[in-house]
Amino acid sequence: MSMAPDSKPGAHHRVAIAGVSGRMGQMLVEAVRDSGDCRLAGALDQASSPAIGNDASAFLGHASGVAVTADPRAGLAQAQVLIDFTRPEGTLAHLRACRELGVNLVIGTTGFSDAQKDQIRDAARDIAIVMAPNMSVGVNVTLKLLEMAAQALDTGYDIEIIEAHHRHKVDAPSGTALKMGEVIAQALGRDLKQCAVYAREGVTGERDPSTIGFSTIRGGDIVGDHTVLFAGTGERIEITHKSASRATYAQGSLRAVRFLAGRRSGLFDMFDVLGLR
Ligand SMILES: NC(=O)C1=CN([C@@H]2O[C@H](COP(=O)(O)OP(=O)(O)OC[C@H]3O[C@@H](n4cnc5c(N)ncnc54)[C@H](OP(=O)(O)O)[C@@H]3O)[C@@H](O)[C@H]2O)C=CC1
Numbered sequence: 001m002s003m004a005p006d007s008k009p010g011a012h013h014r015v016a017i018a019g020v021s022g023r024m025g026q027m028l029v030e031a032v033r034d035s036g037d038c039r040l041a042g043a044l045d046q047a048s049s050p051a052i053g054n055d056a057s058a059f060l061g062h063a064s065g066v067a068v069t070a071d072p073r074a075g076l077a078q079a080q081v082l083i084d085f086t087r088p089e090g091t092l093a094h095l096r097a098c099r100e101l102g103v104n105l106v107i108g109t110t111g112f113s114d115a116q117k118d119q120i121r122d123a124a125r126d127i128a129i130v131m132a133p134n135m136s137v138g139v140n141v142t143l144k145l146l147e148m149a150a151q152a153l154d155t156g157y158d159i160e161i162i163e164a165h166h167r168h169k170v171d172a173p174s175g176t177a178l179k180m181g182e183v184i185a186q187a188l189g190r191d192l193k194q195c196a197v198y199a200r201e202g203v204t205g206e207r208d209p210s211t212i213g214f215s216t217i218r219g220g221d222i223v224g225d226h227t228v229l230f231a232g233t234g235e236r237i238e239i240t241h242k243s244a245s246r247a248t249y250a251q252g253s254l255r256a257v258r259f260l261a262g263r264r265s266g267l268f269d270m271f272d273v274l275g276l277r
Pocket residue numbers: 018019020021022023024025045046048049085086087089090091107108109110111132133134135136175249
């Protein structure tokens with residue numbers, strides 16, 4: 001296996017990655033390695049991870065010269081920006097370290113509570129953050145399509161959001177499905193907290209037309225499928241996005257890194273990064 005250290009003298013975005021041995025972490029290491037303008041500058045994982053102390057790119061048969069550490073200060077020391085795809089409690093620990101050290105943050109993690117989101121909003125007074133439950137261009141364009149569809153189909157259409165993911169996913173519904181619900185609810189002047197229906201069982205009664213329903217499928221290695229169904233009388237419209245590879249999330253994350261360069265504070269999402277607002 002060839003292990004040539006990666007020097008990239010011209011690269012100017014110094015990127016640390018949290019959850020570096022995870023599905024997204026590994027995809028991000030590869031995307032950074034293959035990019036012309038980013039360089040791996042730190043690699044974080046849990047103290048219990050067998051990867052601690054190893055080179056972060058070893059799984060690619062390549063040496064980045066960056067060892068995986070569980071110490072956020074060590075992992076962030078050389079970084080301008082951290083990309084975090086972990087779990088909410090991990091992201092919040094990294095957020096505190098980023099705030100102390102003035103390191104910007106790209107958050108892909110999903111499953112935050114409202115209180116946890118408030119902590120992120122507060123930290124964005126001191127550092128610049130891009131946070132989005134889905135970094136792919138396709139999903140963010142789909143969100144815009146949903147906004148338009150919801151406005152045009154505001155009466156007479158029942159709205160159901162169906163998502164499918166791999167067997168390892170721990171949160172439900174997916175962050176993307178919830179975001180789709182929020183976008184649709186906002187377009188219709190509804191509050192998702194009041195109108196979301198997350199489960200149905202037994203004698204449910206007839207469907208309340210003001211609700212937005214969610215269905216979750218978990219199985220195998222499904223990367224991520226989302227469908228929004230607008231079911232009317234005599235017709236139905238389905239808007240579907242299917243991910244076949246996590247590379248799209250990684251590429252979107254690198255676009256977020258470039259967007260954050262030179263920004264000192266503020267909370268942004270992929271609509272800002274992609275100019276879709
Ligand atoms: N925004 C987007 O575009 C996308 C978002 N996601 C989200 O990203 C997150 C990660 O997904 P995925 O990569 O599939 O998950 P994985 O479980 O494959 O990876 C998570 C990584 O984070 C580490 N980790 C877990 N808990 C903590 C913690 N408390 N502190 C620090 N590190 C921790 C894990 O370590 P260990 O293995 O040792 O537990 C692992 O290295 C999920 O919330 C998912 O929904 C996923 C894809 C796209």
